[in-house]
Amino acid sequence: MAAGTPVIVTRQLTKTYAGAGVAVAALRGISLTVERGEYLAVMGASGSGKSTLAHILGCLDLPTGGRYLLDGVDVRGLGEDQLARIRNRKIGFVFQSFNLLAHATAIENVELPLIYQGVARAERRHRALAALRSVGGERWRDHRPNQLSGGTIQKVALARAIVTDPALLLADEPTGNLDSASSDDVLASFARLNAAGRTIVMITHEADVAARARRLVRIRDGRVVEDRPISSERPVAAAVAAAPPAGARDQPQPLGQPA
Amino acid sequence: MIPLENVRIALQGVGSNRMRSGLTILGILIGVASVIILVAVGNGSSIAIQSRIQSLGTNLLQVQSQPVFFRAGGQTATLTQSTNLTAADVHALEQHDLNPDVAAVAPVLTASVTATWDGNSYSPSQFLGTTPPYRRIAGYRLAHGQFFSSAQLHSHARVVVVGQTVVSSLFGGQSPVGQSVQLNGATFQVIGVLAAKGTSGATNQDDVMMAPLTAVEDAITGYQASYSRIDVEAASPSRETAAEYEVATTLDTTHHIASLASGNLQILNQASLISTSTAQTFTTLLAAVAAISLLVGGIGVMNIMLVTVTERTHEIGIRKAVGARRRDLLGQFLVEAVLLAAIGGVVGVGVGLLGSHFQIVGVTPVVAPYSVALALVVSVAVGLFFGLYPASRAAGLQPIDALRHE
Numbered sequence: 001m002a003a004g005t006p007v008i009v010t011r012q013l014t015k016t017y018a019g020a021g022v023a024v025a026a027l028r029g030i031s032l033t034v035e036r037g038e039y040l041a042v043m044g045a046s047g048s049g050k051s052t053l054a055h056i057l058g059c060l061d062l063p064t065g066g067r068y069l070l071d072g073v074d075v076r077g078l079g080e081d082q083l084a085r086i087r088n089r090k091i092g093f094v095f096q097s098f099n100l101l102a103h104a105t106a107i108e109n110v111e112l113p114l115i116y117q118g119v120a121r122a123e124r125r126h127r128a129l130a131a132l133r134s135v136g137g138e139r140w141r142d143h144r145p146n147q148l149s150g151g152t153i154q155k156v157a158l159a160r161a162i163v164t165d166p167a168l169l170l171a172d173e174p175t176g177n178l179d180s181a182s183s184d185d186v187l188a189s190f191a192r193l194n195a196a197g198r199t200i201v202m203i204t205h206e207a208d209v210a211a212r213a214r215r216l217v218r219i220r221d222g223r224v225v226e227d228r229p230i231s232s233e234r235p236v237a238a239a240v241a242a243a244p245p246a247g248a249r250d251q252p253q254p255l256g257q258p259a
Numbered sequence: 260m261i262p263l264e265n266v267r268i269a270l271q272g273v274g275s276n277r278m279r280s281g282l283t284i285l286g287i288l289i290g291v292a293s294v295i296i297l298v299a300v301g302n303g304s305s306i307a308i309q310s311r312i313q314s315l316g317t318n319l320l321q322v323q324s325q326p327v328f329f330r331a332g333g334q335t336a337t338l339t340q341s342t343n344l345t346a347a348d349v350h351a352l353e354q355h356d357l358n359p360d361v362a363a364v365a366p367v368l369t370a371s372v373t374a375t376w377d378g379n380s381y382s383p384s385q386f387l388g389t390t391p392p393y394r395r396i397a398g399y400r401l402a403h404g405q406f407f408s409s410a411q412l413h414s415h416a417r418v419v420v421v422g423q424t425v426v427s428s429l430f431g432g433q434s435p436v437g438q439s440v441q442l443n444g445a446t447f448q449v450i451g452v453l454a455a456k457g458t459s460g461a462t463n464q465d466d467v468m469m470a471p472l473t474a475v476e477d478a479i480t481g482y483q484a485s486y487s488r489i490d491v492e493a494a495s496p497s498r499e500t501a502a503e504y505e506v507a508t509t510l511d512t513t514h515h516i517a518s519l520a521s522g523n524l525q526i527l528n529q530a531s532l533i534s535t536s537t538a539q540t541f542t543t544l545l546a547a548v549a550a551i552s553l554l555v556g557g558i559g560v561m562n563i564m565l566v567t568v569t570e571r572t573h574e575i576g577i578r579k580a581v582g583a584r585r586r587d588l589l590g591q592f593l594v595e596a597v598l599l600a601a602i603g604g605v606v607g608v609g610v611g612l613l614g615s616h617f618q619i620v621g622v623t624p625v626v627a628p629y630s631v632a633l634a635l636v637v638s639v640a641v642g643l644f645f646g647l648y649p650a651s652r653a654a655g656l657q658p659i660d661a662l663r664h665e
């Protein structure tokens with residue numbers, strides 16, 4: 001894609017879970033634009049629809065309505081195999097619960113997306129090692145997840161997410177299961193990757209985690225209620241404390257005009 | 260993705276999850292082996308019983324005169340001359356041109372005797388006066404010595420052949436050939452010992468003594484107008500019905516009346532009766548054994564496969580999240596299922612064949628080739644089906660829905 005194409009453009013994205021009994025409207029019209037190289041934190045209370053949004057942005061689930069352009073490609077109407085290809089090549093997803101193959105070693109886990117790209121074995125090894133190295137995890141290559149600590153596992157997952165050099169790195173509460181030292185470690189990796197030019201969307205409900213990003217989008221009940229840049233001089237925690245009640249504040253930013 | 264990669268992923272999956280792979284293989288193995296062994300045990304007992312029936316003499320027909328007092332009508336119980344089995348009957352039955360399907364004929368005179376030797380006495384459950392063809396008709400073989408000959412029959416030789424039970428009960432287990440024994444006071448010389456034949460129903464076929472008919476009439480029973488029965492051997496088991504018909508026709512002619520129709524004479528072919536009904540019983544039993552063991556094996560395989568469905572669905576979610584397509588997943592799971600089913604199947608056949616070498620509850624198992632094929636096909640099919648089941652279910656889910664299985 002051309003350098004000017006936004007990585008993410010959503011227009012009035014909605015998602016309704018039609019479970020047994022009541023239907024839950026998890027997203028009620030999310031319009032968002034993320035440019036290349038941005039580091040966006042999506043904040044919101046539990047149940048506000050953050051994970052739902054992350055799954056749709058990661059093409060792990062389909063929206064009920066609205067449009068979603070990923071790297072200029074409208075994902076609506078794409079077939080199953082094309083969606084698999086997008087997940088494989090354009091997106092790296094980091095889960096709160098890691099989601100590594102329990103019975104595979106770290107290096108095998110990192111190689112996994114490359115297998116589905118048809119990358120030859122030797123090159124796969126090489127690239128997986130490079131990805132592990134970039135998160136400082138080369139020495140865990142032959143360990144299985146159950147032999148590693150939470151922070152280490154999340155770094156292996158991060159290596160897996162970036163091994164294909166995706167346009168978008170998505171993380172849903174990546175530090176949610178980690179102690180603060182490990183959290184700092186993982187967040188430092190995210191910061192380094194963003195500094196190297198990677199586009200990151202990180203979901204969190206913790207203000208100090210969100211403060212590591214450079215732009216903050218706050219959602220409540222499936223709607224964007226705040227969207228602003230994070231200045232390094234004004235930490236987000238303070239900003240949160242100083243924020244007037246939602247609704248009295250600014251409306252969601254107009255599309256195509258990131259902060 | 261190239262198919263080779265599916266194989267590699269599958270191998271990696273099988274190798275890295277040893278517990279799951281091992282249990283799956285074990286399930287298929289137990290299924291296959293238990294079917295083979297159970298059917299072999301059933302088959303073995305069937306064969307054992309059939310061979311016991313064979314030893315009874317499968318081609319045997321027995322002609323007996325029916326005592327008249329069993330007949331309805333309240334008449335006085337007298338045996339009429341026309342229903343007696345005589346030398347004339349034997350002679351008529353021996354006419355080969357009239358009875359082409361009859362191989363041998365032997366009149367039998369039964370008596371009860373007390374045998375005495377070296378101060379011991381013993382009464383065998385069967386004592387027969389007969390002719391040399393009887394040995395073949397009844398299916399006896401000799402362990403020592405010989406059976407009496409036609410010459411001995413004609414010379415009224417006082418010789419006797421004894422069964423194994425008599426050897427142990429009267430002669431203390433030593434071969435009595437050459438010994439003299441008193442039968443109801445008359446001296447007979449033992450010239451042969453019969454090989455063990457086992458029991459047929461309630462009858463111990465080894466508790467027997469037999470002597471030439473002529474000598475028995477001379478020394479024990481006195482001259483008899485009628486034989487106890489006439490034993491007839493059909494030329495082959497398949498000729499038995501024809502032989503039975505010829506015997507009936509011949510006897511009707513010699514007796515000038517329809518003795519068989521009137522119920523005065525009776526032709527028994529117990530052996531074939533027992534044999535066919537037993538064969539049928541065993542076919543049904545074997546089918547039931549095979550069905551039950553297949554069910555047991557199949558449920559075992561199914562259980563192990565289903566237990567891992569949740570885990571596998573989660574794994575599929577992970578693979579889908581990083582870009583696996585439906586066909587990648589189906590390919591991987593197919594290769595994996597085939598691999599596990601094949602290993603389990605082959606090892607199961609090995610264990611089944613090995614297990615069938617041992618006696619099981621007193622039965623020597625005999626492997627039925629069809630059970631090997633059946634066990635393999637069913638267990639492998641169950642293994643394949645339940646191996647592919649999670650993949651085919653989960654491959655259609657949204658990745659996030661597959662990931663929710665934990």
Ligand SMILES: Nc1ncnc2c1ncn2[C@@H]1O[C@H](COP(=O)(O)OP(=O)(O)O)[C@@H](O)[C@H]1O
Nearest residue numbers: 017019024026045046047048049050051052053
């Ligand atoms: N699979 C689902 N089925 C039904 N309702 C769901 C499902 N996933 C989430 N929800 C509901 O959607 C809303 C948003 O959930 P989620 O996106 O997980 O929020 P968050 O990640 O911000 O906590 C919640 O009310 C939640 O109960």
Ligand SMILES: [Mg+2]
Nearest residue numbers: 050051052173
């Ligand atoms: Mg969440």
